[in-house]
Amino acid sequence: MRNALRAAVTLLVGLSAAQAETPADFVLRNGKVYAADPARSIRSAFAVRGNTIAAVGDDEAMKPLIGPQTRVVDLGGKFVMPGLIDAHSHPVIGAVNAAKCSLAGVKPTLQEITPVIRKCLAERPGGPDAWLEVVQLYNYGFDASAKDIDTVEATRPLAIVGNDGHTMWMNTRGLALAGITAKTPDPQGGRILRDATGAPTGVLTDAALIGPSKLLPIPTTAEMADLLEKTIKGMNATGLTAVTDAALTPVEFAVFEKLYREGRLKVRVRGAHFIEDLSDDSDAAVAKIVSATRSETLDPAWLRADSVKVFADGVLEFPAQTAAVLKPYLDANGKPTATIGDLYFEPKPFNSLITKLDKAGLTVHVHAIGDRAVRASLDAFAAARAANGARDNRHQIAHLQLVDPADFARFAELGVIANVQFEWGKRDASNVGPLEPYLGPERYRYLYPYGSLRAAGALVAAGSDWDISPYDPFIAMEVGATRRDRGKDAQTLNIEERLSVADMLAGYTINAAAAMRMDDIVGSIEPGKRADFVILDRDPLAIDPSTLRNTKVLATYVDGKVVHEQ
Incomplete structure (x- = not known):
């Protein structure tokens, strides 16, 4: 009885007296609403007023919010979830490359x-x-x-x-x-x-x-804006409502800003300014970086760039082998070589730089592929924490193709987000011939160790790295659940590293929102948050994971407005 009373009180908190007196603009009911809240609740209905979710609960609880002008949508049992968020993408570059x-x-x-x-x-x-x-x-x-x-x-x-x-x-x-x-x-x-x-x-x-x-021809800002608008429409059609641009330059920011000022930006954007020089940890250099992340004239709920991007290393694949590894690469016959890849910074000045950026309140977004680069990045975040204390800056390491098992638990310990690309966790031409023999079975076993990171307590956020990979989240989640591509010749990669569909839904919603430092306004369907959500033709939690990419997005809403509808 006491638990039932507590549940009733909780529901009433989500629907205050003032809210009950003001009808909602529209109510969606008779559905399966995946809230992505801490309890991963499943509800049947919710109400939207303006750009905000007014209440979430069952169909009966929504009746006080239905007025003469309220639009009531019967979902007919369809699955609704928060808008999907891509925590690592390159929208402008991808849009321009498409042409x-x-x-x-x-x-x-x-x-x-x-x-x-x-x-x-x-x-x-x-x-x-x-x-x-x-x-x-x-x-x-x-x-x-x-x-x-x-x-x-x-x-x-x-x-x-x-x-x-x-x-x-x-x-x-x-x-x-x-x-x-x-x-x-x-x-x-x-x-x-x-x-x-x-x-x-x-x-x-x-x-x-x-x-x-810098010598290559580039389109005008207006031309890039038109190309980007087309790309965003495609993203909306796959359920995406927010993205992180993971290597922003002033040129690209100007493109986003043009769409924003013209009312054409239909996804929320957080940019990570690309830092070329990682050797200069002077106060003047840090002040310049911090200045580049400030834009007082923009709405931070739509467009901001209070993050920085750095590259710790390159790529693992032969013949480049520029990713920094703890033990030397092997040759094609499995014999050790002298090659250990390239760490793109000297640890001491890098640790100092990260510490100062952390103190300034910026998120540091690191590209790290090899296990030595991952460890050096974690060491830098540890140095920042030792100097500044625990701060809520949401630092993250992206890609994580190879992580030494000794470092799995450090993500949770240091509060570093694992920003991963589910679609990469499969055996294909990129990691068989040019990679498998050069790593050996012991290291290859932990290629894309997303399951191990999750098991060790890491917060796992999902990104696509488009246009390297498709931005469709459902393709990525299918690979993440099966660790294989489609096709008769497809082979499984390290099945132990697969993730549950529930974990991947969290990775594309509340966890990705946390990585963007937007989880206070988006990432879940809860009262007070912005009305970013999608309606699907099936329940991803109830289907064969190997069919996830068949999922169709029937409608996508951003800020309470339809941006895609079938």
């Missing part, structure tokens, strides 16, 4: 990519200084030098970017225009691959892409 010469779906061989690139060259004529940027090369196992790329095109400069976002191939003309020679030093956080004589081969990784990228 470029693309090798998506093309077999990554010189023979197969040649006609596609030549067709793009013909469609985009230009002289010997007119660059052509080619994107979405599925670069795993692709091996080509500048001279090889010259057989595709030798007169005009070419820059071919891999779909990992970390690798670029250039022809000889491109290297010349970029000023890359044998005397060009590797930049901090990047590498220029070289032959035995020291001459550049035409392959660049990570920060080495920055210089050439």
Whole structure:
């Protein structure tokens, strides 16, 4: 009896006397409402007033909120959940790339990519200084030098970017225009691959892409805004209502700001400003970073950039092997080499920088792939906590392809969020040939250890890293639950690291909202929060997980307004 009374009082708190006197704008009832609250409650109805959820409960509890003008929606048993949130994405880059010469779906061989690139060259004529940027090369196992790329095109400069976002191939003309020679030093956080004589081969990784990228043609802000608006519509159609742009530059922020000021921004955005120089921990450098994250004229519920992005290392795959690992990579025959990858910062100044950014109240969002990079990042957060005490800055490490088991528990201990990409946790061309033999079975067993991190108490937030991977959350959740792709030849990757659908729903809702520092307004269906929610054609918790990607989003609401409807 006492528990029943407490439940009744709790429901009444969600529906105050003042609320009862004011009808809701609309009420959704007769559904299965997954609230994503701490109890992971399932309700049948909720009410919306303006842009805010007014009450959540059963159908009977909503009756006092139904007035003459209230729109009542009978859900017919359909599943409703909070709007999905992508905690690591690159919306502007992805939108712009969609309009470029693309090798998506093309077999990554010189023979197969040649006609596609030549067709793009013909469609985009230009002289010997007119660059052509080619994107979405599925670069795993692709091996080509500048001279090889010259057989595709030798007169005009070419820059071919891999779909990992970390690798670029250039022809000889491109290297010349970029000023890359044998005397060009590797930049901090990047590498220029070289032959035995020291001459550049035409392959660049990570920060080495920055210089050439500044030479490539870019659309105007207005053109990028139009492309981004189209992308956001696609995101809304998959249930996305908020995203983190995980490597923001002033150019990209201006694109988001244009959509915001014109009333065309239909997702909430939190940006992480990209920091190139990790060696400068001076007060002046930190003050400049902090200044770049402030924008007093914008509504922080829609668009803000109070976060910073740093790269701790590169990628694991052979031949780049720029991800920092604790033990040396193996050769193709399983023998240890001298290669341990590249840590893109010196720990002492990096720890100082992170400590100062933490003290300033910024979230630090780290790209870390290898287990040495993960450990060094955790060490930096530990140094910040030792200096500043526990602060609610929601620091996070993204990707976590390889984590030493000794570090699993440190995420929860330090309050560091595991920002993961469920769709990557499968055996495919990216991690079999160019990776498995070079790690060995002991390390490969823990590839994408999302289940182990969750079991160790880490808060797991979901991101796509689009346009490297699809932004559709239901594709990602299917892979996360099955640890395999579809198709007759698909193989399972480390099934022990799978996650429950409930955990992944949390990863795309309340946990991702926490990573964005927006869980006070979105991420769950609770009274007082913004009315961001989606209506699905099925219950993800009740279906075969191997069919999750078949889920259809019937409607998406942001701030109480429909932004997508089938």
